[in-house]
Amino acid sequence: MEQSYGIFLYIISLATMGGMYAMLTLGLNIQWGFTGLFNVGIAGFFAIGAYVSAILTSPETTRHLGGFELPYIVGFSASMIVTALIAWGVGKVCLRLRSDYLAIATIGIGEIFRLILKNETWATNGPRGVSMVPKPFESLAEPYNQLMFLALVLVTVAVIYLLIEAACKSPWGRVMTAIRENEPAARAAGKNVERFRMEAFVIGCMIMGLAGAFTAQYLKFIDPNATELTTTTFLVWVMLIVGGSANNKGAILGAFLMWTVWSASEILTSRLPDDMAIRTAYVRIFLIGLALQIVLQKFPSGILPEKRPKPSGSHE
Amino acid sequence: MLEVKDLNINFGGVQAVRDCNFTIEKGTITGLIGPNGAGKTTTFNMIAGALRPSSGRIIYQGEDIAGLPTHEMFHRGIVRTFQIPHEFGLMTVLENLMVVPPEQPGENLLHTWFSIGKVRRREKEVMQRAEEALEFLSISHLRDEQAKNLSGGQKKLLELGRTMMTDARLVLLDEPGAGVNPTLLLKIREMIARLREQRGYTFCVIEHDMDLIASLCSPVIVLAEGTVLTQGEMVDIRRNAEVLDAYLGGGED
Numbered sequence: 001m002e003q004s005y006g007i008f009l010y011i012i013s014l015a016t017m018g019g020m021y022a023m024l025t026l027g028l029n030i031q032w033g034f035t036g037l038f039n040v041g042i043a044g045f046f047a048i049g050a051y052v053s054a055i056l057t058s059p060e061t062t063r064h065l066g067g068f069e070l071p072y073i074v075g076f077s078a079s080m081i082v083t084a085l086i087a088w089g090v091g092k093v094c095l096r097l098r099s100d101y102l103a104i105a106t107i108g109i110g111e112i113f114r115l116i117l118k119n120e121t122w123a124t125n126g127p128r129g130v131s132m133v134p135k136p137f138e139s140l141a142e143p144y145n146q147l148m149f150l151a152l153v154l155v156t157v158a159v160i161y162l163l164i165e166a167a168c169k170s171p172w173g174r175v176m177t178a179i180r181e182n183e184p185a186a187r188a189a190g191k192n193v194e195r196f197r198m199e200a201f202v203i204g205c206m207i208m209g210l211a212g213a214f215t216a217q218y219l220k221f222i223d224p225n226a227t228e229l230t231t232t233t234f235l236v237w238v239m240l241i242v243g244g245s246a247n248n249k250g251a252i253l254g255a256f257l258m259w260t261v262w263s264a265s266e267i268l269t270s271r272l273p274d275d276m277a278i279r280t281a282y283v284r285i286f287l288i289g290l291a292l293q294i295v296l297q298k299f300p301s302g303i304l305p306e307k308r309p310k311p312s313g314s315h316e
Numbered sequence: 317m318l319e320v321k322d323l324n325i326n327f328g329g330v331q332a333v334r335d336c337n338f339t340i341e342k343g344t345i346t347g348l349i350g351p352n353g354a355g356k357t358t359t360f361n362m363i364a365g366a367l368r369p370s371s372g373r374i375i376y377q378g379e380d381i382a383g384l385p386t387h388e389m390f391h392r393g394i395v396r397t398f399q400i401p402h403e404f405g406l407m408t409v410l411e412n413l414m415v416v417p418p419e420q421p422g423e424n425l426l427h428t429w430f431s432i433g434k435v436r437r438r439e440k441e442v443m444q445r446a447e448e449a450l451e452f453l454s455i456s457h458l459r460d461e462q463a464k465n466l467s468g469g470q471k472k473l474l475e476l477g478r479t480m481m482t483d484a485r486l487v488l489l490d491e492p493g494a495g496v497n498p499t500l501l502l503k504i505r506e507m508i509a510r511l512r513e514q515r516g517y518t519f520c521v522i523e524h525d526m527d528l529i530a531s532l533c534s535p536v537i538v539l540a541e542g543t544v545l546t547q548g549e550m551v552d553i554r555r556n557a558e559v560l561d562a563y564l565g566g567g568e569d
Contacts, residue, residue, distance in 0.1 A: 163429060166428055166429060167425055167428050167429070170422045170423075170428035170435060171414075171415075171420045171421075171422030171423050171428070171435070171439065171442075172422060172423050172424070172425055172428050174407070174411060174414065174415055175415060175423055177404065177406070177407060178404045178407065178415045181403075181404040181405050181406055181407060182402045182403065182404050182405070184366065184398070184402055185398070185402035185403070185404065185478075186404075186415070187365075187366070187385075187386040187387060188364065188366075188386060188390070188395070188396055188397075188398070188402070188478075189390070189415050189416045189478060189481075190386075190387045190390030190391060190395075190416065190418050190482065191387060191415075192385075192387045193387075199425065203425075306406070308406065308407060308408065308411070
């Protein structure tokens, strides 16, 4: 009985984290999948969102900037607005770069943000992080608090999915795909490529910031370790590629699937003898790499490949 | 309609176009010929906004448009095709055309989310226009084919089709006949002539097929080494000793 309750709670946490990763993959999908923007700075935008929300909602302390104790909704909205503004600034500087140079630029900028958050101790408490972040529904009894939080995450993912799906199926998405497929031709078709790329970049980053805010509220704590590149940039890329780039359902599927592999591998490796357990961190990364290889051998375009929608004016 | 004045562009040390001057009159099909490397496509790129001239002016309907971005040129009615077809490979032929019309409400995210009806009505119009273009080009059967699967000649037709999806005034065709079989070439020639008559387009055509130029273009401008060598009717140009030397008789092609 006790054990099955434990498994039940584990599945809830698995689904919650999977949902937050689904936000990240959906955000990346707008940028990479539909528009072809090679953003490797996910961790930076995730971190900004997480810290903004954590600082705005947490109680007064002398260790870092804070004491605003604002409602969650303000934390979530502010994290999106701040990330969007910063993404706009980054986009102004970087978006003219070609794909691989954009990758190098964004990874650098992402790291700069993370290092600022780590070192501006007056605001973020440095490496010790922001703690006592309130969690929505925490006054409810277990497991209802967990279930309600999960529901909040899933509803948010669903709303993001519906909005993005509608956008990608619309003429807006058609322009995005055209830019990805052939930028000079998109320009020759009169499209203001800079404007469209900026929109995709800002919207994608906003969603990444929101995912960061959710993570901070969920863990009740955020520190620089929670924004490591392995788990908040590269894992997200693997999720999107495995699930199916340019397919929003694929992005969500990849997030839940790979998070399950990642999380379950921790259970397995934690049972190993101590001297081997030290190496387990690397074994898990190896497992993710292996999973990526296997999936790409069988599904070169991801499990759910891109499916171009029929134009909405189609003969019904 | 369009006047190129003292146009220059440098790439590093190379001056691809130097002190180039010519005029494209409204309603004409003006030919632009010359040996490889004469600066024909470079000139096109400057008129279409893909390259910024180092100096000089491009006067279009009384306004200096030199250096404006491509989409600004497009909105003024200047549309171009590419020498090597630039299709949107993974999109269908129909979608390739539907991308083009300007100011589609569905290109604004707020409209796609909140004015679904408006977006949908416009999509119907755009699709109808695209289908008409496909019919004109007689490639309706390729409507739902992915553009990357088309043959070279079909991609050329698609390039031409894109110019029909907007209210173009000046259409720049970069080698519409390159790599196209003789039968299709005749069709393309006929289409260009019809588009001028029916829609009032003005054309400027880069082409190496002298028969196509002779039967379609008047006047013809000859470029060599980045500057205008001569211009006039094709019959006269064929007799011009300088042109024969630089291009037609030179056997460079």
